[in-house]
Amino acid sequence: xxxxxxxxxxxxxxxxxxxxxxxxxxxxxxxxxxxxxxxxxxxxxxxxxxxxxxxxxxxxxxxxxxxxxxxxxxxxxxxxxxxxxxxxxxxxxxxxxxxxxxxxxxxxxxxxxxxxxxxxxxxxxxxxxxxxxxxxxxxxxxxxxxxxxxxxxxxxxxxxxxxxxxxxxxxxxxxxxxxxxxxxxxxxxxxxxxxxxxxxxxxxxxxxxxxxxxxxxxxxxxxxxxxxxxxxxxxxxxxxxxxxxxxxxxxxxxxxxxxxxxxxxxxxxxxxxxxxxxxxxxxxxxxxxxxxxxxxxxxxxxxxxxxxxxxxxxxxxxxxxxxxxxxxxxxxxxxxxxxxxxxxxxxxxxxxxxxxxxxxxxxxxxxxxxxxxxxxxxxxxxxxxxxxxxxxxxxxxxxxxxxxxxxxxxxxxxxxxxxxxxxxxxxxxxxxxxxxxxxxxxxxxxxxx
Numbered sequence: 001x002x003x004x005x006x007x008x009x010x011x012x013x014x015x016x017x018x019x020x021x022x023x024x025x026x027x028x029x030x031x032x033x034x035x036x037x038x039x040x041x042x043x044x045x046x047x048x049x050x051x052x053x054x055x056x057x058x059x060x061x062x063x064x065x066x067x068x069x070x071x072x073x074x075x076x077x078x079x080x081x082x083x084x085x086x087x088x089x090x091x092x093x094x095x096x097x098x099x100x101x102x103x104x105x106x107x108x109x110x111x112x113x114x115x116x117x118x119x120x121x122x123x124x125x126x127x128x129x130x131x132x133x134x135x136x137x138x139x140x141x142x143x144x145x146x147x148x149x150x151x152x153x154x155x156x157x158x159x160x161x162x163x164x165x166x167x168x169x170x171x172x173x174x175x176x177x178x179x180x181x182x183x184x185x186x187x188x189x190x191x192x193x194x195x196x197x198x199x200x201x202x203x204x205x206x207x208x209x210x211x212x213x214x215x216x217x218x219x220x221x222x223x224x225x226x227x228x229x230x231x232x233x234x235x236x237x238x239x240x241x242x243x244x245x246x247x248x249x250x251x252x253x254x255x256x257x258x259x260x261x262x263x264x265x266x267x268x269x270x271x272x273x274x275x276x277x278x279x280x281x282x283x284x285x286x287x288x289x290x291x292x293x294x295x296x297x298x299x300x301x302x303x304x305x306x307x308x309x310x311x312x313x314x315x316x317x318x319x320x321x322x323x324x325x326x327x328x329x330x331x332x333x334x335x336x337x338x339x340x341x342x343x344x345x346x347x348x349x350x351x352x353x354x355x356x357x358x359x360x361x362x363x364x365x366x367x368x369x370x371x372x373x374x375x376x377x378x379x380x381x382x383x384x385x386x387x388x389x390x391x392x393x394x395x396x397x398x399x400x401x402x403x404x405x406x407x408x409x410x411x412x413x414x415x416x417x418x419x420x421x422x423x424x425x426x427x428x429x430x431x432x433x434x435x436x437x438x439x440x441x442x443x444x445x446x447x448x449x
Contacts, residue, residue: 012120167372186215260373
């Protein structure tokens with residue numbers, strides 16, 4: 001692609017000339033002259049045209065690479081190797097532009113391309129986009145990043161670290177957020193059709209008009225930012241990536257905390273503990289025991305099953321509540337809940353003392369622990385709660401895989417050489433049927449080991 005190389009070189013020259021014009025005027029402490037201003041505008045127009053042409057040629061280059069790959073795959077299944085030897089195509093496995101431990105930083109190049117108009121950084125970003133078009137075309141990943149695909153290794157790091165902060169969010173029924181709009185609407189049937197035995201032949205049959213109500217969930221924005229010096233961004237070693245990972249972890253943790261107990265004000269979600277109409281097993285006891293705690297959780301299971309006519313699918317509790325149950329003994333000092341590797345005749349469930357996903361089960365219902373479950377509930381601000389639910393009716397709409405949708409640099413502190421790193425995401429949350437959820441709470445849940 002000799003033409004492409006020539007265009008990139010020409011684009012580089014234009015960028016250098018533009019920088020020279022501006023810097024010369026700055027050194028002389030004056031505004032641009034009329035001729036310089038006209039020249040700068042002409043150069044900008046030419047740069048835009050070149051960018052479009054370079055983009056077209058890169059698309060052709062990507063298509064050719066894809067065609068070569070497909071042709072090589074077809075050739076690889078041919079039973080007559082002697083016939084294809086003369087026209088063999090070798091597709092090499094070149095490393096990705098942005099990879100863990102690689103030479104270049106995606107976030108640093110994104111800053112250089114957007115703020116400094118660095119042609120080399122722009123070229124690497126464009127090459128990365130082309131790589132992602134081939135690598136992830138099937139799953140539509142690029143559409144989740146508003147035109148910039150975060151490198152897979154960076155997303156993997158962010159999501160991996162964020163999992164510990166969003167166990168409850170991951171347990172919900174996760175749905176893709178619509179492309180537009182600030183609310184998500186779901187219809188819920190409130191009056192069902194009626195059916196009854198026909199009293200006699202040709203007699204009127206039962207008929208009731210079905211009716212529904214519209215439920216709406218507001219799309220909330222959760223965001224965070226960090227200021228970073230230009231020196232750290234340009235001279236530091238992967239500082240930008242560490243900040244993105246930290247922002248991602250904070251995003252996951254704070255979002256999930258609101259999904260559990262958010263107030264529903266100031267743009268925040270209404271947490272499942274505050275949803276109106278859910279089942280309620282409120283137990284106050286000054287001398288709580290593990291056995292009684294188990295009984296009330298089983299009552300919560302029955303509450304959901306009785307109201308929904310279906311069994312719950314998950315139990316969510318604070319890590320300290322699960323540890324309390326694991327450490328509880330019966331009157332003969334036998335454990336009420338044994339590790340998964342052991343079986344007993346008197347156990348109320350099995351499981352592990354700690355874990356990230358399902359740690360065990362109670363009465364056959366899987367249990368997950370989430371550190372975002374509040375432990376300052378009740379009059380004494382020392383209680384936690386247990387949520388029993390059918391996850392199919394607890395809906396969470398998000399972009400992509402739940403990691404912050406986009407990272408962006410905005411130069412807002414140029415006078416201080418300060419760059420702002422922004423990370424944000426959109427989500428909507430709804431309990432579409434309160435009958436599918438039961439909250440177990442009260443002073444029974446202030447006991448700890």
